[in-house]
Amino acid sequence: xxxxxxxxxxxxxxxxxxxxxxxxxxxxxxxxxxxxxxxxxxxxxxxxxxxxxxxxxxxxxxxxxxxxxxxxxxxxxxxxxxxxxxxxxxxxxxxxxxxxxxxxxxxxxxxxxxxxxxxxxxxxxxxxxxxxxxxxxxxxxxxxxxxxxxxxxxxxxxxxxxxxxxxxxxxxxxxxxxxxxxxxxxxxxxxxxxxxxxxxxxxxxxxxxxxxxxxxxxxxxxxxxxxxxxxxxxxxxxxxxxxxxxxxxxxxxxxxxxxxxxxxxxxxxxxxxxxxxxxxxxxxxxxxxxxxxxxxxxxxxxxxxxxxxxxxxxxxxxxxxxxxxxxxxxxxxxxxxxxxxxxxxxxxxxxxxxxxxxxxxxxxxxxxxxxxxxxxxxxxxxxxxxxxxxxxxxxxxxxxxxxxxxxxxxxxxxxxxxxxxxxxxxxxxxxxxxxxxxxxxxxxxxxxxxxxxxxxxxxxxxxxxxxxxxxxxxxxxxxxxxxxxxxxxxxxxxxxxxxxxxxxxxxxxxxxxxxxxxxxxxxxxxxxxxxxxxxxxxxxxxxxxxxxxxxxxxxxxxxxxxxxxx
RNA sequence: UGGGGGAUGGUCUAAUGGCAAGACAGCAGACUCUGACUCUGCCUAUCGGGGUUCGAAUCCCUGUCCCCCAGCCA
Numbered sequence: 001x002x003x004x005x006x007x008x009x010x011x012x013x014x015x016x017x018x019x020x021x022x023x024x025x026x027x028x029x030x031x032x033x034x035x036x037x038x039x040x041x042x043x044x045x046x047x048x049x050x051x052x053x054x055x056x057x058x059x060x061x062x063x064x065x066x067x068x069x070x071x072x073x074x075x076x077x078x079x080x081x082x083x084x085x086x087x088x089x090x091x092x093x094x095x096x097x098x099x100x101x102x103x104x105x106x107x108x109x110x111x112x113x114x115x116x117x118x119x120x121x122x123x124x125x126x127x128x129x130x131x132x133x134x135x136x137x138x139x140x141x142x143x144x145x146x147x148x149x150x151x152x153x154x155x156x157x158x159x160x161x162x163x164x165x166x167x168x169x170x171x172x173x174x175x176x177x178x179x180x181x182x183x184x185x186x187x188x189x190x191x192x193x194x195x196x197x198x199x200x201x202x203x204x205x206x207x208x209x210x211x212x213x214x215x216x217x218x219x220x221x222x223x224x225x226x227x228x229x230x231x232x233x234x235x236x237x238x239x240x241x242x243x244x245x246x247x248x249x250x251x252x253x254x255x256x257x258x259x260x261x262x263x264x265x266x267x268x269x270x271x272x273x274x275x276x277x278x279x280x281x282x283x284x285x286x287x288x289x290x291x292x293x294x295x296x297x298x299x300x301x302x303x304x305x306x307x308x309x310x311x312x313x314x315x316x317x318x319x320x321x322x323x324x325x326x327x328x329x330x331x332x333x334x335x336x337x338x339x340x341x342x343x344x345x346x347x348x349x350x351x352x353x354x355x356x357x358x359x360x361x362x363x364x365x366x367x368x369x370x371x372x373x374x375x376x377x378x379x380x381x382x383x384x385x386x387x388x389x390x391x392x393x394x395x396x397x398x399x400x401x402x403x404x405x406x407x408x409x410x411x412x413x414x415x416x417x418x419x420x421x422x423x424x425x426x427x428x429x430x431x432x433x434x435x436x437x438x439x440x441x442x443x444x445x446x447x448x449x450x451x452x453x454x455x456x457x458x459x460x461x462x463x464x465x466x467x468x469x470x471x472x473x474x475x476x477x478x479x480x481x482x483x484x485x486x487x488x489x490x491x492x493x494x495x496x497x498x499x500x501x502x503x504x505x506x507x508x509x510x511x512x513x514x515x516x517x518x519x520x521x522x523x524x525x526x527x528x529x530x531x532x533x534x535x536x537x538x539x540x541x542x543x544x545x546x547x548x549x550x551x552x553x554x555x556x557x558x559x560x561x562x563x564x565x566x
Numbered sequence: 567u568g569g570g571g572g573a574u575g576g577u578c579u580a581a582u583g584g585c586a587a588g589a590c591a592g593c594a595g596a597c598u599c600u601g602a603c604u605c606u607g608c609c610u611a612u613c614g615g616g617g618u619u620c621g622a623a624u625c626c627c628u629g630u631c632c633c634c635c636a637g638c639c640a
Contacts, residue, residue, distance in 0.1 A: 009580075010580080011579085011580090015582090035640095036640095037639085037640050039639090039640080069640065071639095072639060074639095075639070075640090128638090129637080132637095132638075133636070133637085136636060137568095138568085138636055139567085139568055139569075139635075139636060140567050140568045140569095141567095142568085170638085171638065173638095174638055183568095183569080184568045184570085185568090185569050185635080186568090187569095187635075188569095189636085192637085192638050194638085195638035196638080197638080213637090213638075213639085213640090214639070215640095234572090234633080235633095235634055235640095236640090237570055237571060237634075237635090238569070238570045239635090240570090241570090262633095267577080315578075315579080315589060315590080316579075317578065318579085319572095319578085320571070320572065321571090321572050321573065321632095321633090322571095322572070322632075322633055322634095323579090324577075324578090325577070325578055326576085326577045326578075326590065326591065328577085328590060328591060329577080329578070329591085331590095332591090335602090335603095339603060344600080370599095373602095374603070403601090405601070406601090414599060415599095417599075418599095457599090458601095459599095460598090460601095462600075526600085526602085528600045529600045529601080530600090553600075553601095553602050554601090554603090555601075555602085556601045556602085557601045558601090559592095559601095560601080
């Protein structure tokens with residue numbers, strides 16, 4: 001046994017496993033699995049499960065299988081299998097040789113079904129879907145036995161073979177377990193094991209026209225693979241008696257333990273595959289990898305790192321109560337990671353021109369800038385300074401309030417790594433009154449940003465040289481929804497009604513320092529004083545670079561303003 | 567009104583009969599060539615009512631509230 005390292009917080013599942021190991025259950029072995037259905041893209045909620053399952057295997061010196069739960073070919077596609085594999089690997093987990101598909105077990109599962117019939121524990125039922133529903137009863141009333149329930153073993157066997165051989169139409173018959181139509185647990189009211197579906201399977205082709213249901217396939221697949229701890233989400237809690245029933249009735253050697261935990265919810269986000277699919281299909285998102293999506297591919301495109309997601313999953317913990325994690329915690333995790341690793345650069349999102357009147361017309365100076373103060377090894381770079389610059393529009397106010405430290409008429413500030421400049425004049429558009437240019441002077445003695453006489457300035461601003469800057473598109477992202485829990489809408493309102501109309505803002509005339517020319521797609525930067533940005537891996541190219549804002553920097557000034565408005 | 571679960575600061579998670587802890591958020595301050603980072607301090611919690619016990623978030627009784635289940639989806 002390996003003791004989990006101190007960094008891995010304990011949770012009720014690792015506690016159970018520790019006790020199992022102590023009792024030498026499963027010979028002290030730990031085998032988990034991550035079992036996605038290939039019917040959609042993985043999201044941050046799956047990441048929680050992936051980190052849990054692979055993390056537990058690692059902590060206890062076991063292994064974790066990647067198994068596709070592909071028992072419903074009408075909803076599943078190879079595209080999803082590939083994206084899921086990519087996402088799990090990108091998150092940093094290795095399944096090695098342990099890649100499996102429930103469809104690999106179709107033959108064995110079929111044999112198990114036959115065995116169940118032989119044991120008098122399953123029967124072919126001719127009721128249609130509506131009748132089965134009717135016979136099932138309700139939450140408060142018991143169900144009724146199907147008229148086919150007492151069909152002989154021979155008849156059921158014969159019918160089941162003929163189901164497999166394609167003799168019957170879709171929906172005309174099913175194989176059901178014979179359990180208890182009066183059970184308070186609806187899952188035990190003779191659940192369906194196999195249905196007829198003459199649909200080609202993405203892996204087994206036309207080999208089968210009957211497919212096993214989740215409850216039947218899942219536990220047995222776990223058993224076949226020698227899983228010790230089958231970890232799933234809370235809604236499967238009342239499936240557990242059924243999970244155990246199949247394994248007990250078939251007297252298999254390996255009987256994994258199902259343990260349930262609460263799925264992840266994030267504030268200002270929806271997490272259900274169904275809802276995410278609606279956003280994609282309804283054209284609300286550019287795709288599954290839209291940077292506003294909580295999908296792994298969306299987060300990756302947004303600029304999230306695998307490590308930040310893993311840290312996040314560790315911090316949120318694992319428990320059984322329903323919860324909604326503040327999205328601020330996710331943002332904290334990526335800021336924390338990027339602060340350490342992202343090179344600093346300067347870029348102006350909403351440019352306003354600054355002319356340094358006493359700076360020589362054709363002089364260009366190369367100034368030294370630190371690439372990452374958190375990482376001395378990252379070195380320095382040169383940035384050009386010239387007479388005409390751009391600064392951020394919101395870094396200037398003609399009539400500044402008390403706590404505004406930035407540039408204003410007559411005020412001196414520092415241009416980062418540049419010079420102290422003082423605003424001398426404001427040029428406005430005659431017709432609109434809009435400020436179009438600031439006329440400033442600079443102090444040549446402050447080159448590099450230090451004043452020899454020791455005088456202080458209240459602010460340091462980012463800037464770029466007008467003639468040297470490259471143009472770029474920058475996409476600013478905000479919460480996808482305007483309310484904390486969009487899934488919990490009153491009066492049956494659609495969750496899409498609280499989509500944030502400002503979740504994406506595209507800025508097309510941004511000016512970036514020249515070192516950013518040709519930046520690698522996917523690479524990450526801190527735009528000083530603004531936030532972390534990543535080169536969009538899809539839409540960016542050398543001619544027209546596109547940057548996604550991963551997350552803003554913590555912004556005290558914004559909070560002061562917000563507090564004032566109240 | 568059947569069955570299965572769950573209630574610890576604003577949020578998430580620990581404490582398994584012995585000082586209610588950590589992270590995020592928030593507030594105040596220090597530092598600062600990023601109003602960032604970092605550092606310091608503060609605010610805020612055991613669902614209610616009984617009981618057992620020297621001692622209860624934890625055990626017992628009782629009540630309340632929340633979530634899940636009536637797919638031939640997973």
